[in-house]
Amino acid sequence: MLPRSVSAAAAACRRSVRLHAACRSIRIMAADRVPGVKSVSGAPVLQPVSAQAAAAAAKMEAAVRAQRQQRARALEEAREEARVEAMPQQQSGGHLRSLRSALDRRIDGQSAAKDVVGRALRRRLLGLSDADRPLRLLFAGPSGVGKTELGIACCEALLGRCLPDRNFRRWNLSEFSHPSKFNRLTGGDPNYVGYKEGGELTNFIRQAEERRAQRKGGAGTEHTSCVILFDEVDRAADGLLTFLMNFLDSGAIASGSGETVDATKALIVMTTNCGRNAINAACEREMMRGIRREVLREICDGRWENLGRLGSVVPFTPLRxxxxxxxxxxxxxxxxxxxxxxxxxxxxxxxxxxxxxxxxxxxxxxxxxxxxxxxxxxxxxxxxxxxxxxxxxxxxxxxxxxxxxxxxxxxxxxxxxxxxxxxxxxxxxxxxxxxx
Known part of the structure; x- marks a missing residue:
């Protein structure tokens, strides 16, 4: 039985084909009624009555052709998504050891970081992680050592393939330096025009959750809906950081229109350069204990109530x-x-x-x-x-x-x-x- 997304795309493709056939029939009948029309091998040839009719016919044909191509692409994408999204269920049945090799294929070095991430992903695949909150990972370390790439590798390991804007989305929090830009994530206030369109974050989570529910016929039958990557979390404005802490702790987010979106099935990855001096010093001493608290101190900056909300701290060391x-x-x-x-x-x-x-x-x-x-x-x-x-x-x-x-x-x-x-x-x- 085909997944629902594939069936819908196939039905749309068939409707487009029928529309194209109907347009062709209309053109042929019109050609039959035009005096002096000749046929080639018994097939009528359209001779438009006027330049306007010719332009209208060409425009209609181009529109139908573009629609057919769009439907065909949608059908192919739906088939590919169905094939890819069937992989995690097979993987969780007995191939958990391949998680580390999946991370190794994309990330060079960082053996300790990949060990920590691999264990966290294994708990998620087995359904043993906290079901009331999203899985949270904080990647800390110098710039250019593979933090963002490991976030993409997590998406590939959990969901078979990284599909931007479908099961993976990245936001750089340094871009949200002013409170007026927060609406990009959750949607505008009901007092503003366009608030019903929702925000980038709330729409992405809701659509990913809908696809997760459709894949296996109902909610709760898949371990992960999507991967969200928040880059440079230490540069987030105070108001955004407070919002983010509540989101990480509750696993729910309210859109501008008041709708509550469930994100407990999401994997949330955050990156930061905080703690890099402590990490460099710890590498020289071959002693990584205490790194977690040092990183959290720099990010929270005295807001101690946020220390327990950021999840597991994964230190990244300079490459050698x-x-x-x-x-x-x-x-x-x-x-x-x-x-x-x-x-x-x-x-x-x-x-x-x-x-x-x-x-x-x-x-x-x-x-x-x-x-x-x-x-x-x-x-x-x-x-x-x-x-x-x-x-x-x-x-x-x-x-x-x-x-x-x-x-x-x-x-x-x-x-x-x-x-x-x-x-x-x-x-x-x-x-x-x-x-x-």
């Missing part, structure tokens, strides 16, 4: 050694993916030398984490790649390979630079050499 290399390698692989997406089947393959990875890792800054190397890769690696590919789109094929390596600098004062060289034969790849 292989963790840095893994992040840099992943960033360089993304450059290769962009080349393949742009050039299609004619894209030459990329080969990265180990020296290039080391060269990029040397530019790592602990205060910025992986963000410090992202811009450096754009300015050096991607620039060298663009220089090698400029004007070669027709000459290079999938049989060619591009070697990216570190070469002596050409500017006064020496230094090193990234350079690319084209190779046509596989045997040339044994010892990468880059012409300076």
């Amino acid at each position: 050694g292989e963790g840095r290399r893994s992040v840099v390698t992943r960033q360089l692989d993304a450059v290769s993916e962009r080349l393949r997406a742009s050039w299609g089947g004619a894209a030459p393959s990329l080969r990265l030398s180990p020296r290039l990875v080391d060269f990029v890792c040397e530019r790592w800054e602990d205060d910025l984490g992986g963000r410090s190397t992202r811009d450096f890769i754009e300015e050096t690696v991607v620039e060298a790649l663009a220089e090698a590919l400029d004007g070669e789109r027709g000459a290079l094929t999938a049989q060619h390979q591009l070697l990216l390596d570190v070469a002596p600098g050409e500017r006064a004062g020496g230094g090193e630079r990234v350079a690319a060289r084209v190779c046509a034969a596989p045997e040339e790849l044994s010892e990468p050499q880059v012409a300076s």
Whole structure:
């Protein structure tokens, strides 16, 4: 039996097809009534009476065609969502050990953080977590160490796939610096026009809960409806932080129109840079005890009643050694993916030398984490790649390979630079050499 969302999309698609057929029949009958109309192979050919009629017919046909395409996309999305959302139920039956591997696929390093998150997700999958409140995780640590990415990985582990605006939504709380912007989350006051439209947060939770209930035929039969990510929770305005604390404690949120939305089936992930100095010092002592209270002190700033509402604190440590290399390698692989997406089947393959990875890792800054190397890769690696590919789109094929390596600098004062060289034969790849 097809899920309700798939059946609805299929019915809408069938209605669109019938509408298109009806429009075609009307056009054919109109053609039969126009004097001098000729037929090709017995099929009537429409000859509009006037330019206005021709334009109207073309406009109607374009509208019907666009509607058919939209319905077909909706049907495909519904089928994909049904397939993906069936995965967590299968996973909870006996594949809980794969949670850690699911987190490892997206996040490099941070072994301790992934252990804490994996245990929390396991409790949720088994139905052992507190049913009266949403599952809450606070990711604390320096910038660029994978906090946001781990939130996305949690969505993939619990719901099979991260679908933005359907089962995953992210808000940066630093954008809500003024109380007038709070209405974006919950909807406007009843005294204002448009209050019935609701807010971004309340609408997202309500729609996710409706889909959760439809998936298995009723409420309470699925463990998680959605994942909500609040970035930079420490930068939230005082009023918003108070609202957030009540929301985390009760698991319910009231919209501007007065409707209460249940969020107890949601996973709420918060990120903060608070406590990074304490985390860095604890890493040097290999002692992570006491980090939780230090992080909460900085966020709550004397409001001690909020200490117990933020959930589990998950410390993220600065990346070192292989963790840095893994992040840099992943960033360089993304450059290769962009080349393949742009050039299609004619894209030459990329080969990265180990020296290039080391060269990029040397530019790592602990205060910025992986963000410090992202811009450096754009300015050096991607620039060298663009220089090698400029004007070669027709000459290079999938049989060619591009070697990216570190070469002596050409500017006064020496230094090193990234350079690319084209190779046509596989045997040339044994010892990468880059012409300076």
